[in-house]
Amino acid sequence: MSDEWLADDSMADGRPADRPTGDDSGVESWADDRRLSAVLASAGRYLVVEASADGADRPAPLVRGRRTEGRRRLLAAAVTVMVMVGSVVSIAPARRAVGGWLRAGRIDISIDPDAHVDQYQLPSFIEGATPIDPARSAEFVGRPPPDVTATSLGEPQGWWTVPEGGVLLTWDEGETSLWIVTTDAHQSGMINKLVNSAGAVTDLPNLGDGGFAVRGTHVMQTGHRRMTAASVVAWQEGGLTFRLESSSDLDLLTAIARSIDAT
């Protein structure tokens, strides 16, 4: 994951440099408050915070650290029982953006009250999609995708594939879309969403595995691109990950999502 908004606010402070004066103990400098503070701040950036199997010292990482598959499974289990409705994170001090992160299913969600998610001039999900013959859709999903014509969406108007894989079905000239991709290909951290508050994210425990909704405009980033997205309902079922996006009412989107038979 290479999210600009996820870049940690800590970083290494450059090359280790020789001390200007004194011996290695630095005794003469410890009485200087400013100097001691600077050394402490520097030490914090070099502090080894991750034990490694190879014995190599690792200071504070700039990005997400390692995580075992077992922990990922534990994490996913915890998320499915989590209720995120109604929580709001706001108030950002001027010198530092206050935010947080959540995870829903295998999609990371970042919270940043300062992010102007509705003002970014970013492309939509469908931009960059490539049209395909519906008869080839199974090639991109690994199996024939579920038939959605029985839902209120009706027959898809467009069939596409996207850089992230899978197929993208569209209606209303792309205003409503359903992305279907195999869950195996949908690795943890593949998708990151940026929202202004945790209150924009709603857990949908009765929608597949790890179902959730994001209300309103937000930013979505994958390993391939960064986009602006409208309201989204996403879930996993039958070995597939579904992402239904539309500017329509979120309750309607959720009802449509529930009516899709993934089997």
Place this chain on the structure above:
Amino acid sequence: MARHRTSALRVATVVLGSAADADDVVQVASERAWKAIAGVDPERGFKSWFLRVVANTARNHRRSGWRRRAAELRVAAHPASASTTDPESNTIGHAEREAVVAAMNRLDADARLVIALRHFEQLSEREMAEILACAPGTVKSRLSRAMSRLRTVLTEGAVPGNGGLDE
């Protein structure tokens, strides 16, 4: 877990006195935080709230059993990145970093934590107070005492207080 993961790892490491279990502690703290996310006070920052969960989880882990020994914090010889944000830090050598961290190892966990929150994480007294669950004035006095003890160790090699073993 991006934005605050590094800070969380540092806080856990400082409280534990070692990086050995920091990753696991942060993982447990993250799961607890998720379950309690609705309890975040919108008037306060998420980071302070999350680091408080991390610090408490680390304390509980440290107190839970076998890990009652002298701290063994270490600094790496090389940074994680070549990026430079503070010109002054380029004049600071590895020996100095090692010296202050070695001195911190001889302090108790609470003293290490208050120093780390201020100087590693660059938090304000108000933010520290939220994490430490005390008044800002208390933070000030605790930080003053901790820094005084750190200087004593650095300049005299003495070990004030409990000798640095985790309580």
